[in-house]
Amino acid sequence: MSSSAIAAATPEMIARYEPVIGLEVHVQLATSTKIFCGCPTGFGAPPNTNVCPVCLGLPGALPVLSREAVELAIKGSLALNCEVRPRSRFARKNYFYPDLPKGYQISQYDEPVAEHGWLDITVDGVTKRIGVTRVHMEDDAGKSVHDGFKDSDDYSYVDLNRSGTPLIEIVSEPDMRSADEAHAYLTELKQRIQFIEVSTCDMEKGHLRCDANVSVRLKGAEKFGTRAEVKNLNSFRFLKQAIDFEVARQVALLESGGRIVQETRLYNPDREETFSMRSKEDAHDYRYFPEPDLVPLRISEKWLSDVRSSMPELPGTKRARFIGEFGLSEYDADVLTAERATAEYFETAAGISGNPKMAANWVMGDLMAMLKAESMDISLSPVSAAHLGELVKLIASGEISGKIAKEVFSKMFSTGDAPASIIEREGLKQISDTGALEKIIADVIEANPKQVEQYRGGKTTVINFLVGQAMKATRGQANVGVVTELFKQKLG
Ligand code: ADP
Ligand code: MG
Ligand code: ZN
Numbered sequence: 001m002s003s004s005a006i007a008a009a010t011p012e013m014i015a016r017y018e019p020v021i022g023l024e025v026h027v028q029l030a031t032s033t034k035i036f037c038g039c040p041t042g043f044g045a046p047p048n049t050n051v052c053p054v055c056l057g058l059p060g061a062l063p064v065l066s067r068e069a070v071e072l073a074i075k076g077s078l079a080l081n082c083e084v085r086p087r088s089r090f091a092r093k094n095y096f097y098p099d100l101p102k103g104y105q106i107s108q109y110d111e112p113v114a115e116h117g118w119l120d121i122t123v124d125g126v127t128k129r130i131g132v133t134r135v136h137m138e139d140d141a142g143k144s145v146h147d148g149f150k151d152s153d154d155y156s157y158v159d160l161n162r163s164g165t166p167l168i169e170i171v172s173e174p175d176m177r178s179a180d181e182a183h184a185y186l187t188e189l190k191q192r193i194q195f196i197e198v199s200t201c202d203m204e205k206g207h208l209r210c211d212a213n214v215s216v217r218l219k220g221a222e223k224f225g226t227r228a229e230v231k232n233l234n235s236f237r238f239l240k241q242a243i244d245f246e247v248a249r250q251v252a253l254l255e256s257g258g259r260i261v262q263e264t265r266l267y268n269p270d271r272e273e274t275f276s277m278r279s280k281e282d283a284h285d286y287r288y289f290p291e292p293d294l295v296p297l298r299i300s301e302k303w304l305s306d307v308r309s310s311m312p313e314l315p316g317t318k319r320a321r322f323i324g325e326f327g328l329s330e331y332d333a334d335v336l337t338a339e340r341a342t343a344e345y346f347e348t349a350a351g352i353s354g355n356p357k358m359a360a361n362w363v364m365g366d367l368m369a370m371l372k373a374e375s376m377d378i379s380l381s382p383v384s385a386a387h388l389g390e391l392v393k394l395i396a397s398g399e400i401s402g403k404i405a406k407e408v409f410s411k412m413f414s415t416g417d418a419p420a421s422i423i424e425r426e427g428l429k430q431i432s433d434t435g436a437l438e439k440i441i442a443d444v445i446e447a448n449p450k451q452v453e454q455y456r457g458g459k460t461t462v463i464n465f466l467v468g469q470a471m472k473a474t475r476g477q478a479n480v481g482v483v484t485e486l487f488k489q490k491l492g
Contacts, residue, residue, distance in 0.1 A: 009252035017216040017254075019247045020224050021182050022174035025189060026167050027199045028140070028207040029072040035139050035166035036063030036106065043205055047145075047159040055139075055164030057101030062293050065090075069137065069166040070297065073113050074307045076168050076198040077135045079314060080189065082117030087298050090137075090291035099142035099158050107169075108136035109288045113297065119192075121184035130185050131173030140165040168198075174213065174224065179243040183236055186210060195315050195340045203234050210239055214246040215260070225250070226260040230267050230274050242267040246274055318343055326356035335364055341378045345385040352389025355396040362392055366406065370413050382416040383409070391419040399423075400430045403476050432479040434486060437470070440478070441486050444469045455491055463487055 034041055037054035053061035077084050091109035117132030142160035170189065176182045190208060194201045201208040210233045215225035230246055233239045245267075250260055265274040313321070315337045322333040322343075336346045346363045350356035367388065371378055391412065395405045400423060411422045423429055431437060444466055445452055455462045463484065470483045 009248040009255065013255050014248060014251050016219060017247070017251050018219050018221075019177055019179075019243070020174050020215045020217060020227075021176035021178075021243060022213040022227075023170075023172045023176070023182060023185060024211040024213070024229075025170045025172075025186065026209040026211075027076065027170065027193055027201065029069050029076075029166040029168060030197060030199050031066060031068045031072060031166050033066060033068070034164035035066050035069045035137070036164055039164065041165050045161055047157065047161060050161045051163070056160060057103070057163070063106065063291075065294060065297065066166065070113075070299070071307050072166070072198045073135065073137050073168050074299065074304065075196050075311055076170075076193055077114030077117065078308060078311060079192040079196050079198070080114075080117040080119060080132045080135065080170065082114035082132055082135055084114045084299055084304055085111065086300070087111065087296050088113045088136075089296045090294045091288045092291050093138075093286045093288055095286060097141060098156075099144045099160065099163070101142070101160065101163065105138055105141065106291055106294070107138035111296070112136035113168075113299075119185060119188050121181060121188055123178070123180050123184050128175075128181070130175045130181070133171045133173050135168050135170050138167050138169060139163070140167050174215075174227075179240040179247075182212060182243055183240050186236065186239060191315055191338070196312055197340070203236075206234065209234060212239060212243055212246070214243055214250070216247055216250045216254070225254075226262050228260065228263055228265050228274075230265045231277065233267060238267055238269050241269070241272055242274055245272060249274065312340070315340075315343070322346075326350060326360070328357065328360055332360050332364065336360060339378070345378055345381070345388075348385035349389040349392065352386055353392035353396065355392055358396055359389060359392045362388055362409075366409055370410075382414070383412045384416075387412055387418050394419055394423070398430060398432060398479065400428060401476065401478075401480065404428050404430065407476075428477060430479050431474055431477050432482050434482060437474075437478060437483060437486055440470055440473050441483065441490060444473065445487075445490060452491065463491075 028041075029035075031041060033039060034055055037052050039050045039052050039055055042050065054063055074084055088108055089111040090106050092104040093107045093109070094104040096103060112134040113136060115132075115134040117135070118129050119132060120127055120129050122128075140162050142158055142163040145157040145159055172185065176185060190201045193199050193208075199207050203209075212230045212233060213227045214230065215227040217223065217225045228246060228250070230242045233242055246265070253260060261279065263279050264277045266277045267274050319333045319337045322328045322336060323330060328336070335342075337343045342363070346360060349363060350359040353359040367378075367381065367383065371381060391405060391409060394400050395402060400408065400419075404423075408419050408422050408428060411417070411426070412419055415422070448466060448469065451462045451465055455466070466487055467480065467483050470487075471478055471480065
Protein backbone atom coordinates (compact mmCIF):
# COMPACT_ATOMS: atom_id res chain seq x y z
CA MET A 1 0.00 0.00 0.00
CA SER A 2 1.47 3.33 -0.97
CA SER A 3 1.17 6.62 0.83
CA SER A 4 -1.21 7.91 -1.82
CA ALA A 5 -3.70 5.27 -0.76
CA ILE A 6 -3.41 6.58 2.77
CA ALA A 7 -4.15 10.05 1.59
CA ALA A 8 -7.34 8.43 0.33
CA ALA A 9 -8.49 8.08 3.92
CA THR A 10 -9.96 11.50 4.59
CA PRO A 11 -10.33 12.79 8.16
CA GLU A 12 -14.10 12.36 7.74
CA MET A 13 -13.64 8.70 6.88
CA ILE A 14 -11.25 8.13 9.77
CA ALA A 15 -13.69 9.83 12.12
CA ARG A 16 -16.31 7.17 11.35
CA TYR A 17 -14.05 4.42 12.65
CA GLU A 18 -12.76 3.47 16.05
CA PRO A 19 -9.22 2.08 16.37
CA VAL A 20 -8.74 -0.96 18.61
CA ILE A 21 -5.23 -1.53 19.89
CA GLY A 22 -3.52 -4.19 21.96
CA LEU A 23 0.20 -4.13 22.74
CA GLU A 24 2.69 -6.93 23.18
CA VAL A 25 5.74 -5.66 25.01
CA HIS A 26 9.01 -7.54 25.37
CA VAL A 27 11.18 -6.55 28.28
CA GLN A 28 14.69 -7.80 28.81
CA LEU A 29 15.16 -8.77 32.45
CA ALA A 30 18.11 -7.16 34.21
CA THR A 31 19.75 -10.43 35.24
CA SER A 32 23.51 -10.80 35.13
CA THR A 33 23.25 -14.22 33.46
CA LYS A 34 21.07 -15.78 30.78
CA ILE A 35 17.80 -17.52 31.57
CA PHE A 36 18.84 -21.16 31.07
CA CYS A 37 22.65 -21.06 31.40
CA GLY A 38 25.36 -19.14 33.25
CA CYS A 39 26.56 -17.02 30.31
CA PRO A 40 26.75 -13.27 30.96
CA THR A 41 24.12 -10.99 29.44
CA GLY A 42 26.34 -7.91 29.03
CA PHE A 43 25.84 -5.69 26.00
CA GLY A 44 28.57 -5.02 23.48
CA ALA A 45 30.86 -8.04 23.96
CA PRO A 46 32.65 -9.26 20.80
CA PRO A 47 30.30 -11.44 18.71
CA ASN A 48 29.77 -15.04 19.83
CA THR A 49 31.87 -14.77 22.98
CA ASN A 50 29.10 -14.99 25.61
CA VAL A 51 27.97 -18.45 24.57
CA CYS A 52 27.96 -22.05 25.80
CA PRO A 53 26.43 -25.36 24.60
CA VAL A 54 23.04 -24.44 26.11
CA CYS A 55 22.56 -21.07 24.43
CA LEU A 56 24.21 -22.31 21.25
CA GLY A 57 21.48 -24.95 21.12
CA LEU A 58 23.92 -27.84 20.88
CA PRO A 59 22.23 -31.24 20.99
CA GLY A 60 22.05 -32.77 24.44
CA ALA A 61 22.67 -29.55 26.37
CA LEU A 62 20.07 -29.05 29.08
CA PRO A 63 18.52 -25.78 30.26
CA VAL A 64 18.52 -24.84 33.96
CA LEU A 65 16.09 -22.08 34.92
CA SER A 66 17.60 -18.97 36.54
CA ARG A 67 16.08 -18.17 39.91
CA GLU A 68 16.97 -14.51 39.47
CA ALA A 69 15.03 -14.37 36.19
CA VAL A 70 11.95 -15.84 37.89
CA GLU A 71 12.16 -13.32 40.70
CA LEU A 72 12.37 -10.42 38.28
CA ALA A 73 9.44 -11.83 36.30
CA ILE A 74 7.43 -12.02 39.54
CA LYS A 75 8.33 -8.43 40.45
CA GLY A 76 7.40 -7.21 36.99
CA SER A 77 4.09 -9.06 37.17
CA LEU A 78 3.24 -7.62 40.58
CA ALA A 79 4.06 -4.11 39.37
CA LEU A 80 1.45 -4.63 36.63
CA ASN A 81 -1.16 -5.76 39.17
CA CYS A 82 -1.08 -9.32 37.87
CA GLU A 83 -1.89 -12.50 39.77
CA VAL A 84 1.17 -14.71 39.88
CA ARG A 85 0.24 -18.32 39.19
CA PRO A 86 1.39 -20.89 41.73
CA ARG A 87 2.27 -23.16 38.84
CA SER A 88 3.38 -22.26 35.38
CA ARG A 89 4.97 -24.21 32.62
CA PHE A 90 7.44 -23.62 29.81
CA ALA A 91 6.56 -24.57 26.24
CA ARG A 92 8.46 -24.94 23.01
CA LYS A 93 7.47 -22.51 20.31
CA ASN A 94 8.85 -23.96 17.11
CA TYR A 95 10.04 -21.86 14.26
CA PHE A 96 13.06 -21.55 12.03
CA TYR A 97 15.32 -18.56 12.08
CA PRO A 98 19.07 -18.43 11.36
CA ASP A 99 19.68 -16.80 14.75
CA LEU A 100 17.60 -19.40 16.62
CA PRO A 101 19.88 -22.44 16.65
CA LYS A 102 17.58 -24.65 18.78
CA GLY A 103 14.84 -24.36 16.16
CA TYR A 104 12.45 -23.35 18.92
CA GLN A 105 12.07 -20.68 21.53
CA ILE A 106 11.45 -21.73 25.12
CA SER A 107 8.42 -19.67 26.06
CA GLN A 108 5.22 -20.14 28.02
CA TYR A 109 1.88 -20.81 26.45
CA ASP A 110 -1.22 -22.00 28.26
CA GLU A 111 0.28 -21.64 31.74
CA PRO A 112 2.06 -18.26 31.91
CA VAL A 113 3.77 -17.00 35.03
CA ALA A 114 1.12 -14.34 35.67
CA GLU A 115 -2.22 -13.03 34.33
CA HIS A 116 -5.22 -10.75 34.98
CA GLY A 117 -3.36 -7.49 35.59
CA TRP A 118 -4.12 -3.88 34.72
CA LEU A 119 -2.64 -0.41 34.44
CA ASP A 120 -4.45 2.89 34.77
CA ILE A 121 -3.66 5.55 32.21
CA THR A 122 -4.77 9.18 31.97
CA VAL A 123 -5.22 10.83 28.59
CA ASP A 124 -6.74 14.31 28.26
CA GLY A 125 -7.78 14.22 31.91
CA VAL A 126 -9.70 10.96 31.54
CA THR A 127 -8.47 7.95 33.51
CA LYS A 128 -9.00 4.54 32.04
CA ARG A 129 -8.02 1.01 33.03
CA ILE A 130 -6.15 -1.11 30.48
CA GLY A 131 -6.15 -4.86 31.06
CA VAL A 132 -2.92 -6.86 31.12
CA THR A 133 -3.86 -10.28 29.81
CA ARG A 134 -0.75 -12.14 30.82
CA VAL A 135 2.98 -12.07 31.46
CA HIS A 136 5.11 -14.91 30.24
CA MET A 137 8.81 -15.70 30.42
CA GLU A 138 10.90 -16.69 27.42
CA ASP A 139 14.41 -16.73 26.03
CA ASP A 140 15.58 -14.31 23.37
CA ALA A 141 17.01 -15.34 20.01
CA GLY A 142 20.42 -14.28 18.70
CA LYS A 143 20.93 -11.44 16.28
CA SER A 144 21.42 -11.43 12.53
CA VAL A 145 23.72 -8.65 11.47
CA HIS A 146 23.34 -7.43 7.92
CA ASP A 147 25.68 -4.48 7.94
CA GLY A 148 28.60 -2.92 9.70
CA PHE A 149 31.15 -5.28 8.20
CA LYS A 150 33.47 -5.33 5.26
CA ASP A 151 31.79 -6.97 2.26
CA SER A 152 28.50 -6.49 4.06
CA ASP A 153 26.59 -6.61 0.80
CA ASP A 154 27.66 -10.17 0.34
CA TYR A 155 27.29 -11.58 3.84
CA SER A 156 25.01 -11.68 6.83
CA TYR A 157 26.40 -12.63 10.21
CA VAL A 158 24.86 -14.35 13.19
CA ASP A 159 25.78 -13.21 16.70
CA LEU A 160 24.51 -15.53 19.42
CA ASN A 161 25.52 -13.42 22.41
CA ARG A 162 21.88 -12.45 22.89
CA SER A 163 20.62 -16.01 22.51
CA GLY A 164 19.14 -17.12 25.85
CA THR A 165 18.77 -13.63 27.31
CA PRO A 166 15.73 -13.61 29.65
CA LEU A 167 12.62 -11.76 28.55
CA ILE A 168 9.13 -11.28 29.78
CA GLU A 169 6.39 -10.64 27.27
CA ILE A 170 3.55 -8.50 28.55
CA VAL A 171 0.36 -8.87 26.54
CA SER A 172 -2.40 -6.31 26.93
CA GLU A 173 -6.12 -6.64 26.32
CA PRO A 174 -7.32 -4.87 23.15
CA ASP A 175 -8.45 -1.99 25.39
CA MET A 176 -6.77 1.02 23.80
CA ARG A 177 -8.66 3.25 21.38
CA SER A 178 -6.03 5.70 20.15
CA ALA A 179 -2.31 6.12 19.57
CA ASP A 180 -2.25 8.45 22.58
CA GLU A 181 -3.70 5.76 24.82
CA ALA A 182 -1.13 3.26 23.56
CA HIS A 183 1.59 5.82 24.23
CA ALA A 184 0.30 6.41 27.75
CA TYR A 185 0.10 2.68 28.47
CA LEU A 186 3.65 2.05 27.31
CA THR A 187 4.86 5.05 29.33
CA GLU A 188 3.23 3.76 32.50
CA LEU A 189 4.51 0.23 31.91
CA LYS A 190 8.05 1.39 31.26
CA GLN A 191 8.12 3.66 34.29
CA ARG A 192 7.01 0.89 36.62
CA ILE A 193 9.35 -1.74 35.23
CA GLN A 194 12.29 0.65 35.38
CA PHE A 195 11.41 1.86 38.84
CA ILE A 196 11.56 -1.61 40.34
CA GLU A 197 14.74 -2.35 38.38
CA VAL A 198 13.31 -5.35 36.59
CA SER A 199 14.77 -3.96 33.38
CA THR A 200 16.67 -0.89 32.25
CA CYS A 201 14.02 -0.60 29.52
CA ASP A 202 16.70 0.96 27.33
CA MET A 203 14.91 1.04 23.98
CA GLU A 204 18.04 1.82 22.01
CA LYS A 205 19.60 -1.39 23.24
CA GLY A 206 16.41 -3.32 22.56
CA HIS A 207 15.67 -3.90 26.25
CA LEU A 208 12.09 -2.79 25.62
CA ARG A 209 10.41 -3.73 22.34
CA CYS A 210 6.83 -3.17 21.43
CA ASP A 211 4.50 -4.79 18.89
CA ALA A 212 1.20 -3.05 18.22
CA ASN A 213 -1.91 -4.97 17.19
CA VAL A 214 -4.22 -2.61 15.38
CA SER A 215 -7.69 -2.98 13.93
CA VAL A 216 -10.54 -0.60 13.16
CA ARG A 217 -14.30 -0.93 13.38
CA LEU A 218 -17.13 1.38 12.50
CA LYS A 219 -18.09 3.45 15.52
CA GLY A 220 -20.87 1.71 17.39
CA ALA A 221 -20.00 -1.70 15.96
CA GLU A 222 -19.53 -4.43 18.51
CA LYS A 223 -17.35 -6.87 16.66
CA PHE A 224 -13.64 -6.18 16.40
CA GLY A 225 -12.12 -5.86 12.97
CA THR A 226 -9.29 -8.04 11.70
CA ARG A 227 -5.99 -6.93 13.18
CA ALA A 228 -2.58 -6.34 11.74
CA GLU A 229 0.41 -6.66 14.02
CA VAL A 230 3.17 -4.08 13.59
CA LYS A 231 6.38 -5.50 14.97
CA ASN A 232 9.46 -4.11 16.69
CA LEU A 233 8.55 -0.52 17.35
CA ASN A 234 11.64 0.69 19.15
CA SER A 235 10.61 4.20 20.12
CA PHE A 236 7.56 5.95 21.50
CA ARG A 237 7.43 8.19 18.47
CA PHE A 238 7.42 5.26 16.06
CA LEU A 239 4.68 3.57 18.10
CA LYS A 240 2.39 6.56 17.62
CA GLN A 241 3.29 7.09 13.99
CA ALA A 242 2.87 3.41 13.13
CA ILE A 243 -0.56 3.24 14.78
CA ASP A 244 -1.78 6.39 13.05
CA PHE A 245 -0.53 5.13 9.72
CA GLU A 246 -2.06 1.69 10.27
CA VAL A 247 -5.46 3.14 11.18
CA ALA A 248 -5.49 5.32 8.05
CA ARG A 249 -4.34 2.41 5.87
CA GLN A 250 -7.06 0.11 7.17
CA VAL A 251 -9.78 2.74 6.88
CA ALA A 252 -8.74 3.55 3.30
CA LEU A 253 -8.74 -0.12 2.43
CA LEU A 254 -12.18 -0.77 3.94
CA GLU A 255 -13.65 2.38 2.42
CA SER A 256 -12.47 1.33 -1.01
CA GLY A 257 -14.21 -2.01 -0.61
CA GLY A 258 -11.13 -3.97 0.42
CA ARG A 259 -10.63 -6.47 3.21
CA ILE A 260 -8.01 -6.46 5.98
CA VAL A 261 -5.88 -9.57 6.11
CA GLN A 262 -4.38 -10.74 9.36
CA GLU A 263 -0.68 -10.17 8.90
CA THR A 264 2.56 -9.11 10.49
CA ARG A 265 3.84 -5.76 9.32
CA LEU A 266 6.94 -3.71 9.90
CA TYR A 267 7.21 0.04 10.28
CA ASN A 268 9.57 2.06 8.10
CA PRO A 269 10.34 5.26 10.00
CA ASP A 270 11.94 6.94 6.99
CA ARG A 271 8.81 6.58 4.89
CA GLU A 272 6.52 6.77 7.92
CA GLU A 273 4.54 3.78 6.78
CA THR A 274 4.06 0.12 7.57
CA PHE A 275 4.62 -2.68 5.09
CA SER A 276 3.73 -6.34 5.08
CA MET A 277 6.33 -8.76 6.39
CA ARG A 278 4.45 -12.04 6.37
CA SER A 279 0.95 -13.35 6.71
CA LYS A 280 0.23 -13.84 10.37
CA GLU A 281 0.88 -17.26 11.80
CA ASP A 282 -1.63 -18.72 14.20
CA ALA A 283 -0.72 -20.38 17.47
CA HIS A 284 -1.04 -23.83 15.90
CA ASP A 285 1.66 -22.97 13.38
CA TYR A 286 4.17 -22.94 16.20
CA ARG A 287 3.34 -26.49 17.32
CA TYR A 288 3.54 -25.48 20.95
CA PHE A 289 4.13 -28.34 23.36
CA PRO A 290 5.32 -28.51 26.99
CA GLU A 291 9.10 -28.16 27.26
CA PRO A 292 10.26 -31.67 28.19
CA ASP A 293 13.62 -30.50 29.56
CA LEU A 294 12.15 -28.32 32.32
CA VAL A 295 9.87 -29.22 35.20
CA PRO A 296 6.84 -27.00 35.76
CA LEU A 297 7.68 -23.84 37.67
CA ARG A 298 6.17 -23.75 41.15
CA ILE A 299 6.03 -20.46 42.99
CA SER A 300 5.12 -21.03 46.63
CA GLU A 301 3.18 -18.57 48.79
CA LYS A 302 6.34 -18.04 50.79
CA TRP A 303 8.51 -17.27 47.75
CA LEU A 304 5.89 -14.95 46.37
CA SER A 305 5.52 -13.03 49.62
CA ASP A 306 9.31 -12.80 50.03
CA VAL A 307 9.61 -11.27 46.57
CA ARG A 308 6.64 -9.01 47.23
CA SER A 309 8.16 -7.66 50.42
CA SER A 310 11.48 -7.02 48.70
CA MET A 311 9.80 -4.71 46.18
CA PRO A 312 10.39 -0.98 46.42
CA GLU A 313 7.50 1.44 46.62
CA LEU A 314 5.92 1.93 43.19
CA PRO A 315 5.94 5.37 41.58
CA GLY A 316 2.23 6.08 42.09
CA THR A 317 2.41 5.30 45.81
CA LYS A 318 5.55 7.39 46.18
CA ARG A 319 3.93 10.26 44.37
CA ALA A 320 0.91 10.24 46.68
CA ARG A 321 3.19 10.08 49.70
CA PHE A 322 5.31 13.02 48.50
CA ILE A 323 2.14 15.09 48.20
CA GLY A 324 0.70 13.98 51.54
CA GLU A 325 3.86 13.82 53.62
CA PHE A 326 5.92 16.66 52.18
CA GLY A 327 3.18 18.97 50.90
CA LEU A 328 4.55 18.96 47.36
CA SER A 329 2.39 20.06 44.44
CA GLU A 330 1.18 17.39 42.01
CA TYR A 331 3.51 18.74 39.37
CA ASP A 332 6.56 18.59 41.65
CA ALA A 333 5.62 15.10 42.82
CA ASP A 334 5.33 13.99 39.18
CA VAL A 335 8.74 15.31 38.26
CA LEU A 336 10.41 13.91 41.37
CA THR A 337 8.95 10.40 40.95
CA ALA A 338 9.51 10.09 37.21
CA GLU A 339 12.65 8.11 37.95
CA ARG A 340 13.59 6.06 40.92
CA ALA A 341 17.06 7.59 41.30
CA THR A 342 15.57 11.09 41.37
CA ALA A 343 12.91 10.10 43.89
CA GLU A 344 15.45 8.52 46.22
CA TYR A 345 17.82 11.46 45.86
CA PHE A 346 15.07 13.90 46.73
CA GLU A 347 13.86 11.89 49.69
CA THR A 348 17.33 11.67 51.22
CA ALA A 349 17.95 15.39 50.69
CA ALA A 350 14.50 16.31 52.04
CA GLY A 351 15.03 14.23 55.18
CA ILE A 352 18.33 15.93 56.01
CA SER A 353 17.21 19.43 55.07
CA GLY A 354 14.21 19.59 57.38
CA ASN A 355 12.54 21.62 54.61
CA PRO A 356 11.21 19.26 51.91
CA LYS A 357 9.68 21.98 49.75
CA MET A 358 12.90 23.94 49.57
CA ALA A 359 14.78 20.68 48.90
CA ALA A 360 12.36 19.93 46.05
CA ASN A 361 13.05 23.33 44.52
CA TRP A 362 16.79 22.79 44.67
CA VAL A 363 16.60 19.30 43.15
CA MET A 364 14.26 20.40 40.36
CA GLY A 365 15.99 23.71 39.81
CA ASP A 366 19.73 24.11 40.25
CA LEU A 367 20.62 20.43 40.47
CA MET A 368 18.67 19.29 37.41
CA ALA A 369 19.85 22.27 35.36
CA MET A 370 23.47 21.57 36.22
CA LEU A 371 23.14 17.83 35.55
CA LYS A 372 21.49 18.58 32.25
CA ALA A 373 24.20 21.03 31.24
CA GLU A 374 26.79 18.34 31.95
CA SER A 375 24.66 15.56 30.38
CA MET A 376 25.01 13.71 33.64
CA ASP A 377 22.72 11.17 35.27
CA ILE A 378 21.57 11.99 38.78
CA SER A 379 23.12 8.74 40.01
CA LEU A 380 26.51 10.24 39.10
CA SER A 381 25.82 13.65 40.62
CA PRO A 382 28.94 15.15 42.19
CA VAL A 383 26.65 16.76 44.76
CA SER A 384 25.39 13.94 46.95
CA ALA A 385 21.82 13.95 48.22
CA ALA A 386 23.12 14.32 51.77
CA HIS A 387 25.20 17.37 50.83
CA LEU A 388 22.28 19.03 49.06
CA GLY A 389 20.15 18.36 52.15
CA GLU A 390 22.82 20.03 54.32
CA LEU A 391 22.94 23.02 51.98
CA VAL A 392 19.18 23.51 52.19
CA LYS A 393 19.36 23.21 55.96
CA LEU A 394 21.97 25.99 56.07
CA ILE A 395 19.75 28.25 53.96
CA ALA A 396 16.62 27.47 55.94
CA SER A 397 18.34 28.22 59.23
CA GLY A 398 19.70 31.53 57.93
CA GLU A 399 23.35 30.50 58.11
CA ILE A 400 23.85 31.45 54.48
CA SER A 401 21.84 33.62 52.13
CA GLY A 402 20.09 32.26 49.05
CA LYS A 403 22.54 34.15 46.89
CA ILE A 404 25.60 32.72 48.59
CA ALA A 405 23.95 29.30 48.44
CA LYS A 406 24.05 29.42 44.64
CA GLU A 407 27.77 30.09 44.78
CA VAL A 408 28.30 27.31 47.32
CA PHE A 409 26.25 24.94 45.22
CA SER A 410 28.30 25.53 42.13
CA LYS A 411 31.48 24.87 44.15
CA MET A 412 29.88 21.71 45.55
CA PHE A 413 29.20 20.61 42.00
CA SER A 414 32.75 21.15 40.83
CA THR A 415 34.50 19.74 43.91
CA GLY A 416 32.04 17.27 45.44
CA ASP A 417 32.81 18.83 48.85
CA ALA A 418 30.33 19.30 51.69
CA PRO A 419 28.72 22.75 51.89
CA ALA A 420 29.98 23.39 55.43
CA SER A 421 33.60 22.91 54.42
CA ILE A 422 33.23 25.18 51.38
CA ILE A 423 31.60 27.89 53.50
CA GLU A 424 34.33 27.56 56.10
CA ARG A 425 37.13 27.55 53.54
CA GLU A 426 35.81 30.53 51.60
CA GLY A 427 34.52 32.48 54.60
CA LEU A 428 31.01 32.68 53.18
CA LYS A 429 28.98 32.49 56.35
CA GLN A 430 26.10 34.91 56.43
CA ILE A 431 26.63 37.93 58.66
CA SER A 432 23.52 38.47 60.75
CA ASP A 433 25.27 39.86 63.76
CA THR A 434 24.11 43.49 64.04
CA GLY A 435 27.32 44.51 65.78
CA ALA A 436 29.39 43.39 62.83
CA LEU A 437 27.05 45.10 60.36
CA GLU A 438 26.70 48.46 62.10
CA LYS A 439 30.14 49.61 61.04
CA ILE A 440 29.53 48.69 57.41
CA ILE A 441 26.20 50.49 57.40
CA ALA A 442 27.70 53.60 58.92
CA ASP A 443 30.36 53.55 56.17
CA VAL A 444 27.74 53.24 53.44
CA ILE A 445 25.72 56.12 54.89
CA GLU A 446 28.81 58.30 55.06
CA ALA A 447 29.90 57.47 51.50
CA ASN A 448 26.48 58.18 49.95
CA PRO A 449 25.15 61.50 51.30
CA LYS A 450 23.10 62.20 48.18
CA GLN A 451 21.08 59.01 48.42
CA VAL A 452 20.65 59.44 52.15
CA GLU A 453 19.21 62.86 51.53
CA GLN A 454 16.85 61.53 48.88
CA TYR A 455 15.66 58.81 51.28
CA ARG A 456 15.01 61.33 54.03
CA GLY A 457 13.21 63.49 51.49
CA GLY A 458 10.68 60.65 50.97
CA LYS A 459 12.17 58.64 48.10
CA THR A 460 12.26 55.46 50.18
CA THR A 461 13.10 53.15 47.28
CA VAL A 462 16.67 54.45 47.46
CA ILE A 463 17.10 52.06 50.36
CA ASN A 464 17.58 49.27 47.82
CA PHE A 465 20.65 51.04 46.52
CA LEU A 466 22.06 51.44 50.00
CA VAL A 467 21.37 47.81 50.91
CA GLY A 468 23.07 46.82 47.64
CA GLN A 469 26.17 48.79 48.65
CA ALA A 470 26.26 47.02 52.02
CA MET A 471 25.87 43.61 50.33
CA LYS A 472 28.71 44.46 47.99
CA ALA A 473 30.91 45.48 50.90
CA THR A 474 30.28 42.09 52.53
CA ARG A 475 30.63 40.14 49.27
CA GLY A 476 26.99 39.13 49.55
CA GLN A 477 27.39 37.65 52.99
CA ALA A 478 25.25 40.09 54.90
CA ASN A 479 21.76 39.03 55.88
CA VAL A 480 19.59 41.21 53.64
CA GLY A 481 16.74 41.38 56.14
CA VAL A 482 18.98 42.50 58.97
CA VAL A 483 20.77 45.06 56.78
CA THR A 484 17.48 46.59 55.59
CA GLU A 485 16.22 46.85 59.15
CA LEU A 486 19.42 48.55 60.29
CA PHE A 487 19.25 51.12 57.50
CA LYS A 488 15.66 51.95 58.39
CA GLN A 489 16.63 52.46 62.02
CA LYS A 490 19.65 54.62 61.22
CA LEU A 491 17.92 56.80 58.67
CA GLY A 492 14.90 57.26 60.89
P1 ADP B 1 -0.33 -13.50 18.96
O1 ADP B 1 0.72 -14.26 19.68
O2 ADP B 1 -0.98 -14.22 17.88
O3 ADP B 1 0.12 -12.15 18.56
P2 ADP B 1 -1.49 -12.80 21.42
O4 ADP B 1 -2.72 -13.34 22.07
O5 ADP B 1 -0.17 -13.03 22.03
O6 ADP B 1 -1.52 -13.31 19.95
O7 ADP B 1 -1.63 -11.25 21.28
C1 ADP B 1 -2.68 -10.70 20.69
C2 ADP B 1 -2.64 -9.21 20.91
O8 ADP B 1 -3.50 -8.63 19.98
C3 ADP B 1 -3.12 -8.79 22.27
O9 ADP B 1 -2.40 -7.69 22.73
C4 ADP B 1 -4.57 -8.41 22.02
O10 ADP B 1 -5.01 -7.41 22.89
C5 ADP B 1 -4.51 -7.87 20.61
N1 ADP B 1 -5.72 -8.05 19.84
C6 ADP B 1 -6.48 -9.14 19.72
N2 ADP B 1 -7.51 -8.92 18.87
C7 ADP B 1 -7.37 -7.66 18.42
C8 ADP B 1 -8.11 -6.85 17.49
N3 ADP B 1 -9.17 -7.30 16.84
N4 ADP B 1 -7.66 -5.60 17.28
C9 ADP B 1 -6.58 -5.13 17.90
N5 ADP B 1 -5.86 -5.84 18.76
C10 ADP B 1 -6.25 -7.10 19.02
MG1 MG C 1 1.95 -11.46 18.77
ZN1 ZN D 1 25.12 -20.03 27.53
